[in-house]
Amino acid sequence: MSESGPPAALLSMATERQYREQIVRYGHALHQRGFVAATDGNLSVRLDHNRILATPTCMSKGEMRCADLVIVDMEGRLLAGRRKVSSEIGMHLLIYRLRPEVKGIVHAHPPTATGFAAAGVALNQPLVCEVVIGLGSIPLAKYGTPGTPELTDALAPLVPQHDAILMSNHGVVTCGTDLSQAFMKMETVEHFARIALVTHQLGHQQPLGAADLEKLILVREKYLGGAQAAEREVTGSGNGAHRKKATGQRELTREPFRRRRVSQ
Numbered sequence: 044m045s046e047s048g049p050p051a052a053l054l055s056m057a058t059e060r061q062y063r064e065q066i067v068r069y070g071h072a073l074h075q076r077g078f079v080a081a082t083d084g085n086l087s088v089r090l091d092h093n094r095i096l097a098t099p100t101c102m103s104k105g106e107m108r109c110a111d112l113v114i115v116d117m118e119g120r121l122l123a124g125r126r127k128v129s130s131e132i133g134m135h136l137l138i139y140r141l142r143p144e145v146k147g148i149v150h151a152h153p154p155t156a157t158g159f160a161a162a163g164v165a166l167n168q169p170l171v172c173e174v175v176i177g178l179g180s181i182p183l184a185k186y187g188t189p190g191t192p193e194l195t196d197a198l199a200p201l202v203p204q205h206d207a208i209l210m211s212n213h214g215v216v217t218c219g220t221d222l223s224q225a226f227m228k229m230e231t232v233e234h235f236a237r238i239a240l241v242t243h244q245l246g247h248q249q250p251l252g253a254a255d256l257e258k259l260i261l262v263r264e265k266y267l268g269g270a271q272a273a274e275r276e277v278t279g280s281g282n283g284a285h286r287k288k289a290t291g292q293r294e295l296t297r298e299p300f301r302r303r304r305v306s307q
C-alpha cells in the first residue's frame with residue numbers, strides 16, 4: 044500500500060524469479076548429493092493460492108535452468124512454461140491441498156532411504172534424538188503407481204501428520220514452510236537412513252525409551268514454538284520388533300510420534 048514501495052506486480056515477479064533460482068539451486072544440490080539419477084525427482088514451490096512453480100518432466104535436475112520450470116494451477120493444468128508438466132505433480136498438489144502452511148516440496152530417490160522403502164521398512168524408530176526433534180517418525184506409505192491416484196491415495200493418510208514420508212518401492216517426499224526446509228528434511232531422512240542401516244549391520248538397535256521421548260517432545264515444542272508440536276504414540280511394545288501388516292509391508296511396532304496440528 045505504500046506509495047514509495049514497488050508496485051505489487053513487480054514485487055511478485057521478483058519473488059517468482061527468486062523461487063525459480065531456489066528450485067534450480069536445490070535441484071542441482073539433489074543431483075550433486077546423488078539423491079537423484081537421470082531425470083528422477085521433482086521440486087516445487089507454492090507461489091500463491093492457485094499457482095505452483097515446479098520442475099518439468101524428463102529433465103535432469105543437474106542441468107535444469109530457471110526457464111525450464113513450469114507453473115501449474117491446483118488441478119495440475121499448465122499455466123506457463125514451454126516444457127511438459129511432470130506426472131508426479133499430483134503428489135505435490137495433494138500435499139499443498141492438505142497442508143496450507145506448506146510452501147515447498149522435494150521428491151527424490153536417495154539410495155539409502157529408498158533402500159528402506161524398497162525393503163518395506165519404515166524409518167520410525169527413535170534412534171537419534173535430533174531426528175526425533177526435527178522430524179518425529181518417518182512412516183512408509185503403501186506402494187502406488189507413479190502419476191496415478193493410487194500414489195496420492197497411499198500418501199493422503201500420512202501427509203497431515205508427517206513432513207517426510209517414505210514411498211514403498213519408490214523414494215521419499217518431504218515438505219516444509221519453504222523449499223530450503225523441505226530440502227534439509229530430505230538430507231536428514233537420507234542421513235538418518237544411513238545411521239539406521241549401520242545399526243542393522245551391527246545387529247543391534249537401542250531406541251530411546253518412553254521417558255527420554257517425553258523430554259524430547261518438550262524440546263520439540265519449545266524448538267518449534269508449539270506450532271508443530273509432537274505427540275507420542277506407542278502402538279506396541281518390544282523395541283526393534285516387527286509385525287507383518289495386512290498389506291505385506293513390515294512396520295516397526297514402535298511408532299513414536301504423531302504430530303498434533305495446530306491451526307495457524
Ligand SMILES: [Zn+2]
Binds near residue numbers: 151189
Ligand atoms: Zn519418483
